[in-house]
Amino acid sequence: MLRVLGPKRPAFLVGSKVDILQLETNSRLCKYLQRTVRRHNTEAHEQFSSRQRAWQVARERYKNYEHIHYSSVVETGLIPKKPASSASSRFSLPNPNWLEDYEFYAGNARSLDGSEDKSIASSSVPCSGCGAHLHCHNSSYPGYIPSEIFKGRTETELRTIICKRCHFLKHYNLAIDVEVPSSSYVDTISRIQDKFALAIVLVDLLDFPSSIWPGMLRVLGSKRPVFLVGNKVDLLPRDSNSYMNHVRSCLAQEFIKHGGGQGMNIKHVSLISAKTGYGIEELITQLHNIWAYKGDVYLLGCTNVGKSTLFNILLNSDYCRPEASDLVPRATTCPWPGTTLKLLRFPILRPSDLRIYQRFKRLFSERGQRAAMEKLRRDQAKESKGDTSAAQPMALVGRTFDRRNVVNDVFAMSSGIKPVTTLNERRAEYREARWVYDTPGVMQPDQLTPLLTTEELSLLQPRKMIRPRAFRMRPNMSLMLGGLARFDLLDCLSDERQLEYLKVIVFASEQIPLLIVDTEHAETVYQRYLGTELLGLPISGHDAGDAERIKRWPGLQCRETDIVITNSERNIGKLSCDITLSSAGWIGLLMPLNSECHLRAWTPLAAGVYVRKPALVPLADRLVGKHIRYSLAYNTSKPFVFQK
Numbered sequence: 001m002l003r004v005l006g007p008k009r010p011a012f013l014v015g016s017k018v019d020i021l022q023l024e025t026n027s028r029l030c031k032y033l034q035r036t037v038r039r040h041n042t043e044a045h046e047q048f049s050s051r052q053r054a055w056q057v058a059r060e061r062y063k064n065y066e067h068i069h070y071s072s073v074v075e076t077g078l079i080p081k082k083p084a085s086s087a088s089s090r091f092s093l094p095n096p097n098w099l100e101d102y103e104f105y106a107g108n109a110r111s112l113d114g115s116e117d118k119s120i121a122s123s124s125v126p127c128s129g130c131g132a133h134l135h136c137h138n139s140s141y142p143g144y145i146p147s148e149i150f151k152g153r154t155e156t157e158l159r160t161i162i163c164k165r166c167h168f169l170k171h172y173n174l175a176i177d178v179e180v181p182s183s184s185y186v187d188t189i190s191r192i193q194d195k196f197a198l199a200i201v202l203v204d205l206l207d208f209p210s211s212i213w214p215g216m217l218r219v220l221g222s223k224r225p226v227f228l229v230g231n232k233v234d235l236l237p238r239d240s241n242s243y244m245n246h247v248r249s250c251l252a253q254e255f256i257k258h259g260g261g262q263g264m265n266i267k268h269v270s271l272i273s274a275k276t277g278y279g280i281e282e283l284i285t286q287l288h289n290i291w292a293y294k295g296d297v298y299l300l301g302c303t304n305v306g307k308s309t310l311f312n313i314l315l316n317s318d319y320c321r322p323e324a325s326d327l328v329p330r331a332t333t334c335p336w337p338g339t340t341l342k343l344l345r346f347p348i349l350r351p352s353d354l355r356i357y358q359r360f361k362r363l364f365s366e367r368g369q370r371a372a373m374e375k376l377r378r379d380q381a382k383e384s385k386g387d388t389s390a391a392q393p394m395a396l397v398g399r400t401f402d403r404r405n406v407v408n409d410v411f412a413m414s415s416g417i418k419p420v421t422t423l424n425e426r427r428a429e430y431r432e433a434r435w436v437y438d439t440p441g442v443m444q445p446d447q448l449t450p451l452l453t454t455e456e457l458s459l460l461q462p463r464k465m466i467r468p469r470a471f472r473m474r475p476n477m478s479l480m481l482g483g484l485a486r487f488d489l490l491d492c493l494s495d496e497r498q499l500e501y502l503k504v505i506v507f508a509s510e511q512i513p514l515l516i517v518d519t520e521h522a523e524t525v526y527q528r529y530l531g532t533e534l535l536g537l538p539i540s541g542h543d544a545g546d547a548e549r550i551k552r553w554p555g556l557q558c559r560e561t562d563i564v565i566t567n568s569e570r571n572i573g574k575l576s577c578d579i580t581l582s583s584a585g586w587i588g589l590l591m592p593l594n595s596e597c598h599l600r601a602w603t604p605l606a607a608g609v610y611v612r613k614p615a616l617v618p619l620a621d622r623l624v625g626k627h628i629r630y631s632l633a634y635n636t637s638k639p640f641v642f643q644k
Contacts, residue, residue: 057630065534067521070471070632072514073534101171102149104157114146114164123150125158128329129166131342131438134158142342166332188343189439190219192298198291200227202301202310203251205236205271205616206462207583209258210446210608211302216259220300225291227268228255229283231306234273234392235462237507238640239619244271250616267291274309276394281363284319288351288359296435297348303441304449304457308333311344311438313397318359319436321347322401327423331438344438347423347430349401359400366398382642388465391640446608448484448583451554456537459511460484460583467510468588468617470624470634472501478522480515481508482537483530485581486556486602488519494595502597505575505620508585512536516632526556556602559609563599567591573622575615582608588615 061075062068099105099114122135122143132143136150143163153161162170192199199220204211208230220226230251233244240246248269256263268286272279291297299307308331316325328346349355380390424430443450449457473479475498479487492499506514513536517525531540531550540550567576575588582603591597601609617623625635 067518067525068515068534069477069518070514070516071534072469073536075631075633098167098171099146099148101167102161104149104153104161106148114148116144117147117151120147120151123155123158125155126342126344127161127163127166128159128344129162129170129332131344131440132163133342134161134163139164162329162332169332189298189300189442192224192300193219193221195296196294197296197298198225198227198287198294200229200297200299200310201255202229202231202299202305202307203255204302204305205230205232205247205251206466206585207447208251208580209254209610209612210444210580210582211305212255212258213302213442213444214259215442216300217261220265222261222265224265226266227270227283227287227291228252228266229270229272229310231272231274231310233271234276234278234394235465237466237468237617237620237623238391238642239617239622241642243617243619246614246618247271247616250612250614254612272310273393274306274313276392277313277397278393278395280310280313280317280397281395284314284317285359285363287319288356293348293350293434296437298437298439300439301441302444302447304447305441307438307441308344311346311436314436315346316399317397318400319348321349321433322399324423342440345435347433347435350434355401362398362400370395378642381640385638388467388639391638392465446582448604448608451604452538456539459537459539460509462509463511465639466507467636467639468620468623469506469508469514469636470621471504471506471514471516472627472632472634473504473516474501475499476519478517478519479504479506479587480517480522480526480535481506481581481584482512482514483526483535483553483556484512484537484584484603486522486526487579487581487587488522488558488600488602490519490562490598490600492591492595492597494592499592499595503590503621505588505590505624506585507578507588507617507620512584554604556604557606558600558602559606563601563609563611565589565591565597565599565611567593567595569593571618574618575620576613578612578615580608580610580612586612586616588617588620590621 062071065071065074068074100107116139117136118138120136122133122137125134126132127134127143130142132141134143134145134150135141136145136147138144142165144165145161145163149161150158201216201220228251230247233247236243236247248271251271252263252266252269255266267290270279270283270286272283274280287297299311301307312330312333314320315328315330320328324347328344331344377390377394381387384390448460452460471479473489475489475491477489479489481487487504489502489504492502508514513534515525515529515534526535529535530553531538538550538553540547563579565577569576570593574590576591578586578588579599579601580586581601584603589597603609622641623637623639625637627634
């Protein structure tokens with residue numbers, strides 16, 4: 001019947017009184033059974049409310065993790081992805097005989113690593129990747145090349161070769177340890193003291209004030225003109241339309257506070273992204289307007305702040321002479337700190353009135369195109385569901401003077417012209433030239449980078465715009481940022497009343513797992529899960545060397561005194577301050593009016609812990625979703641807004 005009429009055919013049921021009574025009896029029986037089962041369940045769980053039972057279900061996930069209240073790995077089930085070069089294959093090269101990558105290798109090496117030869121004098125030619133002078137004396141010194149490649153090479157040939165360390169960084173993403181004393185970094189950049197030159201000081205916006213070298217004022221002097229440049233602005237969350245003005249103000253304030261003098265010598269403050277090109281054109285315009293052609297320009301800053309990347313971008317811009325762009329080699333860039341060991345340089349294009357006018361015409365003609373691209377990106381960001389690629393600030397770096405006026409073809413060998421492959425700095429046109437120098441990075445004691453491997457540094461660096469993660473923390477709870485930092489909430493009072501919880505917002509790479517535990521058991525949990533997926537960093541592989549490294553890990557130490565934060569301002573929805581945790585990230589506190597919090601911060605060797613007021617992203621609460629029921633966490637939302 002059902003097959004003929006169909007499941008949705010309207011029909012009337014016609015039957016006898018006996019059939020109808022039978023149906024009513026079956027219906028009553030079903031309702032009776034349902035009430036019986038419901039009453040049985042209520043009697044079995046009458047000591048728990050529905051919320052308590054739901055909380056127990058949520059806590060079932062942590063039954064095998066004692067003293068842990070929240071874990072990003074347990075909640076999401078996502079284990080941080082390790083880079084392609086895992087611990088087991090970290091030192092396996094695509095080409096075991098890597099000497100064959102060099103053009104001048106003849107294939108007569110005694111071993112696959114090449115051999116040293118102390119009898120051959122070192123050259124005066126710097127490595128085009130790091131700037132160290134090339135030699136074949138000792139493989140542990142900067143600028144080393146195996147003697148099979150170095151021997152018999154002319155100066156012109158050596159200028160086309162990079163050292164062994166830069167070769168491994170460029171082709172295999174492996175960092176070879178070399179013996180470079182920290183004092184040599186300071187000695188290298190100290191030459192600026194006796195020169196009339198401009199200092200472009202780069203600061204990592206994700207790691208300041210830890211990326212501000214405290215001895216900067218001693219090297220630069222109090223009257224040295226300074227361009228303060230904050231890099232990696234594309235990775236900062238966008239909490240308002242005017243967020244960059246606030247970031248610029250915070251950067252200048254922290255630079256003055258931590259070794260920048262009185263701030264009178266700061267001529268300009270720029271926010272750039274050396275990765276996406278944002279802010280580079282504006283920086284070049286300000287260099288032309290303020291500094292012009294008065295003297296040399298030095299790129300200064302701590303390790304891994306992006307100096308070499310900025311050097312390479314300026315090399316292909318209007319700030320470099322067109323004929324030198326193809327002749328000056330690019331600097332080696334890598335997450336590993338201390339890539340540049342000596343000074344690299346390129347000549348500056350003199351900003352005459354005609355050239356500035358031609359550059360202005362190009363920028364003016366591109367204004368409509370840039371505005372259309374910005375509008376398109378903003379619309380895509382609004383329509384997308386959390387996609388940050390369209391919301392990240394980016395820009396194209398163009399060239400007004402594209403290339404040199406080629407008089408002779410470099411390949412015209414028949415006419416007797418020798419190809420020009422390197423820049424001859426001794427030529428007459430370069431004697432009075434001004435130069436841009438890429439200086440080696442100085443190791444800041446507050447940075448974690450010397451303790452981490454290349455794989456761990458790639459996980460520590462955010463790959464896209466930071467997505468703030470918020471939590472409710474009760475007093476006597478601790479939050480761990482992997483195995484790199486720990487934050488204890490000891491006490492929190494408001495109007496002399498104990499607060500039930502405090503809302504904290506974490507700004508760190510999504511590859512760093514987060515863990516919330518009881519403070520009294522925090523050290524036990526840390527030692528138990530160090531090197532596992534729950535803490536992520538540092539990475540512990542299956543090799544014996546990795547196990548030994550975990551044993552040598554310095555652990556976490558706290559400051560001698562606890563941190564006391566008071567809030568007496570009515571800033572509704574604004575973070576009161578930031579607590580920086582070295583290079584691991586920072587934590588923002590959303591404190592109520594007339595409140596006081598006692599905190600304790602732990603990092604390796606207790607380095608890099610600072611209180612930053614005002615907060616760098618004060619309206620980050622806009623970027624956080626709703627609270628997750630029966631959890632300490634909040635939903636993550638878009639890391640950007642387009643509103644005032």
